[in-house]
Amino acid sequence: MTESASSEPKAPGGIRALIAKHPTGFTVVVAAVVFVLLAAGAVFAGISVGSANSAADVTPDEVTAEQRSQPDVTPAGTSVRTCSVENFATVATFPSLVGVVTDAATGEVLWSRSGSKAASPAHIVTALTGAAALQALGPDTRISTKVIDGSTPGTIVLVGGGDPTLATTNASYYRDAPQIADLASQAMTRYEEINPGVPITQIVLDSTLWNTSDAWDSNWPERERTGGYHAYVTALMVNGDRADPTVAISPRGTDPVKSAGEAFAQAAGLPGVTFSTGAAVGTTVLAEVKSQPVSILVEQMLISGDDSLAESLARLVSKKLNLNGSASSLAQAIPSALTDAGLEDAATITITDGSGLSPKNQVPPLFVAQFMAEGASGSGAIGAAFAMLPIGGKSGDLYNRFEGDAAAASGQVAAKSGWTNQEHSLGGVVNAADGTELAFAFYAIGEGISRDARSALDNLVAGVYACGNNLSNY
Known part of the structure; x- marks a missing residue:
């Protein structure tokens, strides 16, 4: 008897059997594979498009750093001042307080508080006057005081040339000043020669x-x-x-011209002479003495x-520039001389006197x-004037400055x-301190400002000295 077939169906084999056994898992795997294939197709499609549009027709592996976009100029690093x-x-x-600090070599402004705004600089103006005088008058020029023979017998004319240093004593505050005794002696000798008896x-x-x-000037306090x-x-x-010719600070009179005449008469031995004022008419010079050089x-x-020297020099600059020597002419004279000395912006400043x-x-x-930066370069009239400035803690009217907390800057200003x-x-x-030359100007302004402001300014400059090129504007 042959064996008969089973009545139960057989399960399918291979992949079909796997699907039949895990239908859900198979569906997830298929979906993932499809996603990867689609993504890969998109990438290759993109590469194909990019390749078609590229002039060099290179593959991604062939792109070099040189072919990527580069800036034309690499920005330099900027140091932050602190x-x-x-x-x-x-x-x-x-x-x-208004003021400014600049790099003297480059002109870069490192610190500023209304530094470009015009304000009163007080006696800093004398530095401008000095440079103007050296430029317009010349450093070797000497100022003459003369005696001219009068237009009538028995008359002589004492002619002022703008020299406030003409002295009555060899112990004058002005060193090596011309002496009125020499002027009187010359004049009397020559007068008797041409007017005997x-x-x-x-x-x-x-x-x-x-x-x-x-x-x-009506703006000058009479107490000055x-x-x-x-x-x-x-x-x-x-x-x-x-009043005392041997010291810097001494009360001044109300009629300098008359005082000069009386001093001359005394030196000439003319006690009974009378005085008048006017302009010389004659041309015969009986005597002449000259000041020290303008430098x-x-x-x-x-x-x-010295305010009196400053005002006389300013008036002489005016006369040299063919102006009238008036106070009002200084607004034109001083800037004009400074422009000639090389300061392009001098015409923008306002000057009303020579002393400040x-x-x-x-x-x-x-x-x-x-x-000041121009002066530190050492050239021309401005350089010559700058070389004459006082040194903090060492000379001139700064000899007793830069002490205490500011002592580190003594000798450096x-x-x-x-x-x-x-x-x-x-x-x-x-x-x-770091070797940088810094030009500065500080004006502390306020009615009734105390003398303590001098020390405070010294401390500020000493702070600038310590900071050097690291000076921050904050």
Whole structure:
């Protein structure tokens, strides 16, 4: 008997059996495979498109760094300055402060508080006056005082040439000053030679180089004269019109021209002579003495802060430039001379006197810093004036400055100081601790400002000295 077939069906084998056994898992795997294939197709399609659009027709592996987009110029690194002087600039001693610090070599502004805004620089103006005088008058020029034979018998004319240093004593505050005794001796000898037997009975005092009624600015406090700092600005005077000719600060008189005439008469032995004022008519020179060269006068002015010298030199600059020597002419004369000396922006400043005593002088701190930086380069009239500035802690009117907390900068600062009842100022160049030359100008301004502002300015400059090229504007 043969065996018969089973009545139960057989399960399918191979892949079909696997699907039958795990239908859900198979569905997931298939979906994943399809996703991968579709993604790969998209990538290759993209490469194909990119390849078709590429001029070089390169594959991804063939792209080099040189073929990627590069900047035309690689930016240089910029150092961040971190040294601050704000604690020195914001002290209560300063009612208000304007100022600037620049790199003297490059002109870069490192620190500024309204540095481009015009304000009163006080006696820093004398540095500008000094440079203007050296430029316009010339460093070797000497200022003459003469005696001219009069137009009538018995008359001589004492002619002022704008020299306030004409002295009555060899012990004059002005070193190596011309002596009125020498002038008188020459004049008497020569007069007797050409006018034998005719006594001198009258001396005409000629101070007409500029108008004698223009001798005092209404903005100058009268105490500057009575306190011994400033004389009336006349072309004829002796000893800077000091009561004591041997010292810097001594009360000044009310009529410098008459005082000069009386000093001459005494030196000439003419006690009974009478005086009048007017301009010389004759041309016969009986005697002449000359001042020290302008370079020496400028140095004396800058070292000691001599207002009378500053005003006389400023008026002489005006005359040299064919102006009238008036106070009002200085607004044109000083900037014009500074322009000739090489300062392009000089025409933008406002100058009303030669000493800086008037608050109507308006000079931005940035201009002062530029002037000082130009001076530090050592060229021309500006360089010559800069070389005469006092050195902090060492010379001139800065000899007793930069002490205490500011002592580190002693000997490293060449500057001109200024002060009035409304202001203390300081402008110059500091050789910083890191070797950088920094030009600066600071004006501390406020009614009744205290003398303590001087030390506060020194401390500020000492802070700049310590910071050097790392000085921050914050």
